[in-house]
């Protein structure tokens with residue numbers, strides 16, 4: 001295969017968030033309200049490229065030089081953080097937060113790592129160019145602001161300094177910078193979120209030119225309590241139980257590691273609450289605080305990739 005372009009292999013089905021509608025998945029994400037608020041505003045700023053110059057005209061009755069600062073950035077937002085901290089979940093649902101808050105439709109597209117191709121020289125650059133052209137045409141066709149998600153971007157946009165880095169990867173970073181630049185110049189309302197779970201893996205040139213970097217972390221005790229309150233609502237638990245669970249799920253030593261590790265959101269939802277649910281359904285019984293505490297006791301945090 002020599003870079004034949006098949007959008008279906010490279011993009012998942014587009015999701016369109018209707019104006020004023022909030023995806024119910026976003027309501028399940030807890031403890032990151034500030035991050036979601038800031039991200040929503042950053043995306044709105046990208047999706048409405050004339051916002052700053054209109055503001056300048058209205059307030060100062062002219063174009064002030066400060067507005068030019070926007071020319072130095074590309075419409076790229078970076079998500080960094082450990083495994084299971086909500087990066088993918090937030091990226092996939094944030095379009096609906098913008099649609100809800102700012103009352104316009106937002107289209108979300110997700111690019112897969114298939115865009116790397118099979119390793120022929122020049123193949124990835126060609127595929128990436130075709131993929132970006134596809135995103136532009138999808139944005140034009142839909143006529144609405146479009147968010148492109150590049151998940152697991154470290155496999156695509158690794159740091160040039162990383163060992164084993166070959167020419168093709170540098171070309172990938174440069175191609176993306178060029179395309180984002182051209183999107184911005186074309187005034188097409190397209191934003192890109194690139195996601196990485198390895199610290200320092202993303203190319204510094206890309207990070208330097210990005211609009212914003214958001215770091216996702218494993219939940220603190222307060223955030224864990226919020227999570228338990230949200231997921232164990234409507235059962236027989238009270239505030240004291242939630243506090244006890246949040247305390248009982250604090251950091252632990254894991255095998256082979258000297259220091260303490262915190263549980264990730266995914267540990268608490270998928271490896272703790274989900275098996276508990278499965279167990280209770282199987283036994284046809286209520287979930288008790290004792291069985292939750294017992295399960296927590298036997299669970300270790302997942303190892304971190306982000307240190």
Ligand SMILES: Nc1ncnc2c1ncn2[C@@H]1O[C@H](COP(=O)(O)OP(=O)(O)OP(=O)(O)O)[C@@H](O)[C@H]1O
Pocket residue numbers: 028029030031032081082083084085086087088089090196197216227265266267269270
């Ligand atoms: N803030 C949160 N509140 C509630 N649940 C969360 C939160 N963050 C993550 N989760 C849950 O944890 C699971 C994993 O989240 P997600 O896939 O977004 O992690 P990730 O950061 O993309 O991890 P990876 O780097 O491994 O891809 C999902 O089931 C998600 O619902």
Ligand SMILES: [Mg+2]
Pocket residue numbers: 087088089151
């Ligand atoms: Mg993910």
